[in-house]
Amino acid sequence: MERSSAFHRMVWLLLFTATVLLVSSLRSTAAEISTDPATLKRLVQEAHNKFKDLKEGKPADYIPELAKVPPDLFGVAIVTAKGEIYTAGDVDYAFTIQSVSKPFTAAQVMQEQGANAVLEKIGVEPTGQKFNSILATQIIPQVSVNPLVNSGAIAAVSMVKAKTAEERFNKILDFEDRLSGAKLKVIDDVYKSEAATNQRNRAHGYILFASDRIYSDPMEAVDVYTRQCSIGVTAKQLAVMGATLANSGVNPITQQRVLDARYVPKVLAIMMMAGFYNESGQWAFTAGLPAKTGVGGGIVAVVPGKMAIVGFSPRVNDAGNSVRSAKAIEYIAEQLGANVFGSGR
Ligand code: DON
Numbered sequence: 001m002e003r004s005s006a007f008h009r010m011v012w013l014l015l016f017t018a019t020v021l022l023v024s025s026l027r028s029t030a031a032e033i034s035t036d037p038a039t040l041k042r043l044v045q046e047a048h049n050k051f052k053d054l055k056e057g058k059p060a061d062y063i064p065e066l067a068k069v070p071p072d073l074f075g076v077a078i079v080t081a082k083g084e085i086y087t088a089g090d091v092d093y094a095f096t097i098q099s100v101s102k103p104f105t106a107a108q109v110m111q112e113q114g115a116n117a118v119l120e121k122i123g124v125e126p127t128g129q130k131f132n133s134i135l136a137t138q139i140i141p142q143v144s145v146n147p148l149v150n151s152g153a154i155a156a157v158s159m160v161k162a163k164t165a166e167e168r169f170n171k172i173l174d175f176e177d178r179l180s181g182a183k184l185k186v187i188d189d190v191y192k193s194e195a196a197t198n199q200r201n202r203a204h205g206y207i208l209f210a211s212d213r214i215y216s217d218p219m220e221a222v223d224v225y226t227r228q229c230s231i232g233v234t235a236k237q238l239a240v241m242g243a244t245l246a247n248s249g250v251n252p253i254t255q256q257r258v259l260d261a262r263y264v265p266k267v268l269a270i271m272m273m274a275g276f277y278n279e280s281g282q283w284a285f286t287a288g289l290p291a292k293t294g295v296g297g298g299i300v301a302v303v304p305g306k307m308a309i310v311g312f313s314p315r316v317n318d319a320g321n322s323v324r325s326a327k328a329i330e331y332i333a334e335q336l337g338a339n340v341f342g343s344g345r
Pocket of ligand 1: 098099100131132150194201226229293294295296319320321
């Protein structure tokens, strides 16, 4: 009798354990985003194939040198939080980082001065306007608006602690080197071309100055900002920068901590709200990932804790966002169920 009740208890225990294991494995399958190598390898290739013939948009030409970049270049890259790399297409071509640099400088300011310094001295509100909108600086009380539009990005540069412009730029470059695990350098022709045509950004500098919202000499800040935008990166290097955010601030290739983990959600929140400027709402609605675009054609999107997905394609739309890069990232995010608001499955 005693033997049979012990046997029953054991059977029940086994059944219970098996049920718990099954339920938890089903739940994790529903919630987990695949980082399986075969899936990621297939998805970068599929995204590249699917959009390689898309010709919508045109290379930005308000910076004359950018119009010379071959428009057909197209690269897609994923770097996971574990440091695995998956690529398709032109992922080793160095293009100018442009506005994709902006969240990283905001991160650098947070690292130096805390997250509240960005909140209070720049702002975090989205504008719904273009990246270089003067109007936004006049209707949003903070003037500098947020670190991802030009006015806020110039303010962010001015906040990087340094005694000279040279030192400030070198600190920004060094931070990006550590994020990417590479030795990056300025693409000089693009820098000169933008420096000769950046009157609107100089206007932003003076508006900030007149409103006490810039923290170094305004023209010096505009020049360092212009150099920052002209830093060359490849899609692969940009994906490592994004993967450093995905990996809570530790570069997954070099294993070096670049940013305190507590600042990562702050940076990603700003990217979600303002990373696509006047298309940020649409991007959140379709892809649901924090991301940042640049007129050089690069876009980095971050799947928190998992990976960065990068597209590079020089043809941009009216908002200054690369059409093919956005489509490729959106496709991969959808296939993975990576939307941060839920996969909807
Ligand atoms: O300040 C500018 O106009 C450029 N250096 C950067 C603009 C930019 O990348 C807008 N993003 N899509």
